[in-house]
Amino acid sequence: MTGDETTAAPRARTGRPRAGGRRSDGDPRDEIVAVASRLFAERGVGGTTMSEIARRSGLRQSSVYYYFRDKEAILGEIVASVNRVILDHLERVNADGGTAALRLYRLIRFDARQMCRFPFDINEIYRLSALQDERFAGFWSERQELNEAVAALVAEGVAEGQLAETDPRLTALVLLSNDEGTQNWQRPVGAFRQEGGEHYDADQIATFVADLAMRALLRDRGRLAAIRRRALELDP
């Protein structure tokens, strides 16, 4: 949103005026993305039509193709930052320091909570983006980066003697799919919810998932309570 819109009348827009006289409140691209985000959350990507996105954006169906090549291009825009959030948290966690076990706990708990709160079906996104590797290359390389970071933390914890012997690569895969699995029990909106998660909030679920992971991994499980306490201080 530029300054124009909040004070004087918005400056004239070039281009053909819209039918029905409705003007965009801002950049049509941003509005399309916002509208599509809500629809993807409610109905999934497959259940959302370009016509509906256009209609709710105040455009005709064909106009959307002026800004986006296709529906997957809109999706790409929306999910471009998904992994960035958890990778930024990883950097923060590593910058804060602490044992590998503490940092791992913080990361897992953060990721699980984010997945609980994530409005989109991550599995649908995985599958759609897997079908178009080139266009979602960034998404996958970031996801791989996260996997490797978790595996590295696990390996570090084992080397420190705080974590018991384990295969770091498989462990990372399991931990991250634990987090993703939470989407099937609790999500802000969406058609599908498996019974069971609705009695808990995102924090409870995330803390539980992180606890269970550390119970599996810690050589001395007596240390879990202290790790949890410290993590909750650092990431309320």
Next chain:
Amino acid sequence: MTGDETTAAPRARTGRPRAGGRRSDGDPRDEIVAVASRLFAERGVGGTTMSEIARRSGLRQSSVYYYFRDKEAILGEIVASVNRVILDHLERVNADGGTAALRLYRLIRFDARQMCRFPFDINEIYRLSALQDERFAGFWSERQELNEAVAALVAEGVAEGQLAETDPRLTALVLLSNDEGTQNWQRPVGAFRQEGGEHYDADQIATFVADLAMRALLRDRGRLAAIRRRALELDP
């Protein structure tokens, strides 16, 4: 397949003959299901058209609607027995007896291995079936039955003193989504495969997932090796 096909010429089929002279080798319903299974595994349900199912079944596109109301009806037929397999194993495991921890290990390991080998994307199936609750009610009630059975095993193990204190309901959810997560690392066919799982076979992954689960849950992790050994004897 009836006896007719293997000896004498197949008995005349009523109804309009197929274009191109090709005859069905058996029940057209069964052939449609078989063809659709392969296509759903390769391309996902969403990526499979009724035209392609018809074509590979030797029919015209509209003929498929004579046997199935729509694509989801075919899917329903295919997945009708998915949960039955793991529920049957649960019955077998309970009939065999043994501690709750042993039975839990066997169940988790079996489910994870089944998920590795399952050609379809379980998450796509979840989402498609969630959108049509009435038609997939059986699927969901069986899934819920499995959840409750796992929760009950966990509760029993805690009561026996073999498993450490935990929330049985959340634990069941985590364990089963561990199993499902394996689909993203290894599956017989399918477009999507997250890097990491390809170096392991289904047995290795399943045993690892079961091990990690028990490491989290067992009060005395020293018992894990004996449980694993016993489980591998019972379920090679």
Next chain:
DNA sequence: ACGACTTTCGACACGGTGTCGAAACTCTCT
């Protein structure tokens, strides 16, 4: 031979995707 039944097909309506060319404006230059 005829009618009932079954299985299959062709034609079609409808909805969704995506393209194309033009409408309807703004802006700049002469």
Next chain:
DNA sequence: AGAGAGTTTCGACACCGTGTCGAAAGTCGT
């Protein structure tokens, strides 16, 4: 002031996939 370029939007359309409908083309029984 007018012309041309550019931008944004729209209408029309081709194509594809779903799903329906009525008829074709058989078999079977009376």
